[in-house]
Amino acid sequence: MFELLGIPPQVLLGQLLLGLINGSFYAVLSLGLAVIFGLLNIINFAHGALYMAAAFVAWMFLNYLGIGYWPALILSPLIVGAFGMVLERTMLSRLYHLDHLYGLLLTFGLALVIQGLFRNYYGVSGLPYQIPEALGGGTNLGFMFLPNYRAWIVVASVLVCFGTWFLIEKTRLGAYLRAGTENPVLVGAFGVNVPLMITLTYGFGVALAGFAGVLAAPIYSVNPVMGEQLIITVFAVVVIGGMGSIMGAILTGYMLGIVEGLTRVFYPEGSNVVIFVIMAIVLMLKPEGLFGRPA
Amino acid sequence: MIRKLAISLSAFAAMTGAPAVAQDIDVKLGVLNDRSGTYADLSGEGSAVATRMAVEDFGAAEKGMDVEVLSADHQNKPDVGSNIAREWYDVEGVDAIVDVPTSSVALAVADITADNNGVFLISGAGSTSLTREQCQPTTVHWTYDTAALANGTGGAVTNAGGEKWFFLTADYAFGHSLEENTMDVVRENGGEVVGSVRHPFPAQDFSSYLLQAQGSGADVIGLANAGSDTVNAIKQASEFGITQAGQSLAALLMFVTDVHSLGAETAQGLNLTEAFYWDQNDATREWTERYEAEMGSKPTMVHAGAYSSTLAYLAAVEALGSAEDGAAVVAQMREMDIDDPFFGKVEIRGDGRAVHDMYLFEVKSPDQSEGEWDLYNQVATISGEDAFLPMLEECDFSKQ
Numbered sequence: 182m183f184e185l186l187g188i189p190p191q192v193l194l195g196q197l198l199l200g201l202i203n204g205s206f207y208a209v210l211s212l213g214l215a216v217i218f219g220l221l222n223i224i225n226f227a228h229g230a231l232y233m234a235a236a237f238v239a240w241m242f243l244n245y246l247g248i249g250y251w252p253a254l255i256l257s258p259l260i261v262g263a264f265g266m267v268l269e270r271t272m273l274s275r276l277y278h279l280d281h282l283y284g285l286l287l288t289f290g291l292a293l294v295i296q297g298l299f300r301n302y303y304g305v306s307g308l309p310y311q312i313p314e315a316l317g318g319g320t321n322l323g324f325m326f327l328p329n330y331r332a333w334i335v336v337a338s339v340l341v342c343f344g345t346w347f348l349i350e351k352t353r354l355g356a357y358l359r360a361g362t363e364n365p366v367l368v369g370a371f372g373v374n375v376p377l378m379i380t381l382t383y384g385f386g387v388a389l390a391g392f393a394g395v396l397a398a399p400i401y402s403v404n405p406v407m408g409e410q411l412i413i414t415v416f417a418v419v420v421i422g423g424m425g426s427i428m429g430a431i432l433t434g435y436m437l438g439i440v441e442g443l444t445r446v447f448y449p450e451g452s453n454v455v456i457f458v459i460m461a462i463v464l465m466l467k468p469e470g471l472f473g474r475p476a
Numbered sequence: 477m478i479r480k481l482a483i484s485l486s487a488f489a490a491m492t493g494a495p496a497v498a499q500d501i502d503v504k505l506g507v508l509n510d511r512s513g514t515y516a517d518l519s520g521e522g523s524a525v526a527t528r529m530a531v532e533d534f535g536a537a538e539k540g541m542d543v544e545v546l547s548a549d550h551q552n553k554p555d556v557g558s559n560i561a562r563e564w565y566d567v568e569g570v571d572a573i574v575d576v577p578t579s580s581v582a583l584a585v586a587d588i589t590a591d592n593n594g595v596f597l598i599s600g601a602g603s604t605s606l607t608r609e610q611c612q613p614t615t616v617h618w619t620y621d622t623a624a625l626a627n628g629t630g631g632a633v634t635n636a637g638g639e640k641w642f643f644l645t646a647d648y649a650f651g652h653s654l655e656e657n658t659m660d661v662v663r664e665n666g667g668e669v670v671g672s673v674r675h676p677f678p679a680q681d682f683s684s685y686l687l688q689a690q691g692s693g694a695d696v697i698g699l700a701n702a703g704s705d706t707v708n709a710i711k712q713a714s715e716f717g718i719t720q721a722g723q724s725l726a727a728l729l730m731f732v733t734d735v736h737s738l739g740a741e742t743a744q745g746l747n748l749t750e751a752f753y754w755d756q757n758d759a760t761r762e763w764t765e766r767y768e769a770e771m772g773s774k775p776t777m778v779h780a781g782a783y784s785s786t787l788a789y790l791a792a793v794e795a796l797g798s799a800e801d802g803a804a805v806v807a808q809m810r811e812m813d814i815d816d817p818f819f820g821k822v823e824i825r826g827d828g829r830a831v832h833d834m835y836l837f838e839v840k841s842p843d844q845s846e847g848e849w850d851l852y853n854q855v856a857t858i859s860g861e862d863a864f865l866p867m868l869e870e871c872d873f874s875k876q
Contacts, residue, residue, distance in 0.1 A: 192691055199683045304773065306517040306737040307704055312715070319717055325687060326717045400715060401680050402707050402737060406513060410680055445675075445684040450647050453676035 195325035196442045202331045204438020205338035206393050210411065211418040211430040212342055213389035216349065219425035220362045220382045223273055223284040228390050229412030230292035235261040235394030236403045237299060240308050250313035250399070258391030265387030269380050292409075299405040307402025334396050341392060342431045349427055358382060417460040423473020433471060503536075503543045503799045505786065506570040508560055508585065509600055511549035514678050514703040515577045517773070518731040519600040521547070523575040523782040525770050529763075530786035539794060546570065550581050557581035558588060565592035571799040572597055572789055575782050579603035579650035583610055590614045595802040597789055599781030602702075602729060603653040604865060607829040611871035614802045615828040616789075616809060619781030620751050622650065624834050624863040625728050626657035628749025632836050632856070633696055633726045634665040641726075642694035643672035644685050644709060646701035651677065654728050655700040657865075662698075670694050677701070682709040683716060690718055702729045707737050714742055731776040735839055735851050743851075744841040751834050752777035752818050753852050759817045774849050784816045785830070803873075810874055823860070826874035827867045831860035 210232060217225045238257035242248040248256070268291065276283045312330045319328040349355040358378060361368045365375045394408075401407055422433030437456050444452040463471060507527050509519040524547040536543040546568065550557035557576065564570035565588065573589060576582040577600025589596040590612040598606060599619045607617045634641075641662050645651040651674070659669050671692045673685045686709070689697045697713070699706050706727050713719055727734075730748045754764040754774045763783070767775045792808040793799045806828065814822040819832040837852040845851060 189691075192687070195687050196684055199681075199687065202683070203681055300512060300516070304517045304733075305512070305514060305520075305704070306733045307707055309737065309739045309742070319715075326721070328715045328717070330715070331683075400712065402704055402711065404704060406678075406704075407680065410678060442684055445673075446688065449673050449675055449685065453679075 191324035192446065193443075196446050197439055198322075198325065198327065199331075200439035200442025201435060202334055202438070203442060204435035205334050206397060206411070206434075207415055207418050207438050208342050208431050208434025209338050209389055209393040209396075210415045211422065211434045212345055212427065213386040213393075214415065214419050215422070215425055215427055215430035216345065216389070217383055217386035218419070219427065220358055221273075221379055222277070222281060222362075223288065223383070224281055225383075225386065226285055226288040226412070227268070227291040227295065228288075228387070228415070229408030229410075230295040231261050231265060231387050231408070232390040232394040232397070232411070233299065233405060233408035234264070234295060235391030236310075236398040236407065237303070237308075237405075238391075239395045239398050240310050240403050243310065250395075254392070254395050257395050258388040261391035261394070262384040262388030266380050266384040269383040273383065274376070274380075292412075296405050296409060303405065305404055305406060307404035307407075310398040310403050312399040330399060334400075337396060338393075341389065342434075345389070346427050346431060414456055417456045421456075421460050421463045421470060423470025426470065426472040426474075429470060429472025501541045501793060501798060503541055503572075503790070503793055504568065504570045505531075505543065505545045505572050505574055505789075506561075506564045506568070507545060507547040507574045507782065508550055508557060508564075508581075509547075509575045509577050510552050511547070513552050514705070515552065515600065517733045518703065518776045519575055519577045519778045519782075522767075522771050522773070522775060522779045523547075523599065525767065526775065526779040526783040527574050527786045529766065529770075530783045531790065534787055534790045536790060541790065541794065543790070550576070550578070552578045552581065554580045554584045558584045561585045561588045565589075565594055571595065571793075571802070572805075574786060575599045575778065576601055577778065578648075579606070579653065580648050582606060583649060586610060586612050586615050589802065593802040595789060595799075595805050597782070597785040599785060600778045601650070603649050604657060605649065605653060607825075607827040608865070608868055608871060611827050611868070611873075613828075613873040613876070614806055616785060616806055616824055616830060617828055618785040618830045619777050620749075620834065621829070621864065622654035622729075623657045623865045624751075624858070625654060625749050626661045627863050628834050628836050628858050629726055629728050629747050630658040630661040630698070631665060632747050633724070634662050634667040638696035638724060638726070639667045640670050640692075640694045641667055641696045641698050642670055642689045642692040643698045643700050644682070644689060645672055645674045646677040646705055647674040648677050650702065651700045655698075658698055658700065658728055675701070675705070678703070678705055680708055682712045685709075686713055686716055686718055690716070690721070690723065694723065696724050696726050698726045698728055700728050702731075703734065704737075706730055707734050710738060710746075711742060731778065732774060732849070732851060733776055736774075736849060740840055740842045740845045740851060743839045746839045747855070748837055748839070749834055749858070750777045750837060750852075751832065752780040753835065753837060753854070755850065755852070756818075756835075756854070763817070780818045784819050784822075787816070788812065788814050788822070788824075807874070825867050826872035828871075828873070829864055829867065831864055833860055834858045834863040 235257045239253040242253045316330040361375045369375045422429035444455040507524040511520045531543045548560045572595035574597045579601045582601030596615045598617045602622045645655040810824045822832045836856040
């Protein structure tokens with residue numbers, strides 16, 4: 182069989198699949214960021230912290246209340262989303278008329294506070310969260326052993342991503358949302374409650390982060406820095422995809438997951454940097470991002 | 477009557493080592509480590525607590541020593557750590573820096589300490605370079621190093637039949653050093669190294685590297701990393717069916733906090749090397765109880781090392797009557813017969829390496845474990861001579 186740069190095809194297939202799995206997290210997280218930026222013009226630096234918080238909420242459900250993975254997959258994004266809406270109402274909504282930078286600074290500060298609180302109470306070693314029984318074990322694909330839970334991550338993230346894209350780009354509600362950000366006064370004049378819509382949008386974006394957090398809980402250790410390590414990469418993904426582009430965020434997320442996965446085979450030391458190198462190249466050649474519209 | 481009392485008092489004072497009382501020595505210790513990142517639980521505030529406990533247990537105040545303990549977060553970044561170390565020596569007048577996990581930071585601090593004639597009491601860092609290629613007359617490397625880990629876990633696993641090794645290595649000074657030391661031990665014991673992969677530090681997803689390890693045909697996957705990296709790698713190895721398929725894992729550096737985070741279910745059967753375990757004897761249990769009252773968790777060997785190295789340091793300062801000359805204090809520490817409550821007989825060699833016994837532990841299975849922190853069975857004791865590398869001639873500062 183053919184070999185590519187000395188790597189046997191079985192290994193390559195396995196790595197592509199793993200890249201796709203990691204890309205799933207990038208896609209769901211960058212989608213939330215893109216929704217929030219596209220509709221609210223807020224650069225939500227608290228995204229990683231809220232992703233982490235949702236993983237902790239799932240852990241708390243299990244350990245304090247005995248509520249398992251499946252209910253937590255719905256409940257904990259809802260709780261984190263609601264918390265996000267409180268943040269939006271009480272703090273972020275005061276910044277809409279100011280420069281982007283203020284929103285970035287506020288959410289960055291919030292991220293530090295949220296992380297600090299969790300670190301203080303739970304330490305940094307991480308807490309164990311078991312894979313739900315129904316998804317334990319795995320399937321031998323011939324070229325690799327695919328844990329069922331990882332397969333589930335890909336399925337769940339694809340469903341959520343394309344559901345969101347459909348909601349925003351193809352439904353009446355989505356049309357209101359897009360119109361509301363384009364011209365809030367005019368849309369308000371038609372009797373649409375624009376501030377409420379914006380709050381719900383922020384809550385929804387945050388809930389997406391929460392969903393990714395619960396997905397991640399069983400495979401990474403649940404710890405306060407899990408979001409911090411991911412968020413910078415996710416921002417790079419959003420920039421590469423084009424700020425505010427929904428489909429761009431989704432596709433770039435999967436794509437960069439795969440690129441990163443391949444880097445781990447060919448030059449593992451560079452796997453941390455490769456996304457940023459791509460970001461720099463994209464910014465030089467096409468500053469609006471791969472899927473962005475020129476401003 | 478009063479005169480008589482005064483005379484007997486001064487006689488009493490003379491008998492009980494009065495010079496210290498009269499001297500009034502000021503000592504400032506700086507605990508520098510990771511207080512917020514991946515190594516915060518195994519070092520962090522716990523090391524500061526342990527250092528303060530050492531000051532108290534030494535009875536510094538009663539001996540007329542005024543000891544102050546500072547602490548700071550180096551965020552695992554050599555530049556941040558260097559700046560704090562310089563500021564501590566130049567502005568704060570710190571006499572000794574304690575702990576400093578993350579070898580890349582520790583190597584930077586070792587040089588700065590030598591330039592300022594301070595003392596560097598290393599507990600958290602593991603690179604053997606600290607007492608070899610980059611040895612300094614002001615360094616004391618107390619708790620463990622990568623050679624001891626390699627000799628302990630690497631030797632045990634190879635002798636138990638794990639002949640072909642693949643390494644998963646954290647891409648910085650500590651990981652490189654641990655990988656190199658373990659490769660040597662594996663080869664010495666008749667094993668073979670079939671490959672290695674270096675991952676960025678810190679990393680979350682190890683599936684890609686694990687798959688490479690699986691494809692290598694190795695018997696053993698050596699994890700030359702630490703903290704949450706090791707925890708995530710072990711968790712994911714079990715998820716991807718690697719351990720079930722017959723390859724075994726050797727966690728070359730694991731602390732009790734990591735094992736606790738994994739839980740006995742996932743970690744059972746792992747071999748690991750440590751210098752201290754909280755449930756080893758009455759002295760460790762009694763100290764752990766006091767430590768836990770303050771920190772809320774069990775101490776790691778890094779915390780114990782911060783405690784013990786501070787005790788030894790203060791004893792040397794007391795004997796010298798001053799903490800000013802760092803190199804002299806370390807020379808004094810080398811001269812002393814140290815019988816430590818946790819580490820037993822400790823000899824500080826000319827290169828600053830503290831030589832003491834290390835222990836090989838096995839993680840208990842969930843049925844053996846009687847509580848969430850009841851995690852280790854002791855398998856073997858490795859004598860200091862077997863655990864640590866021999867001293868390099870050019871690093872023997874006792875002769876210079």
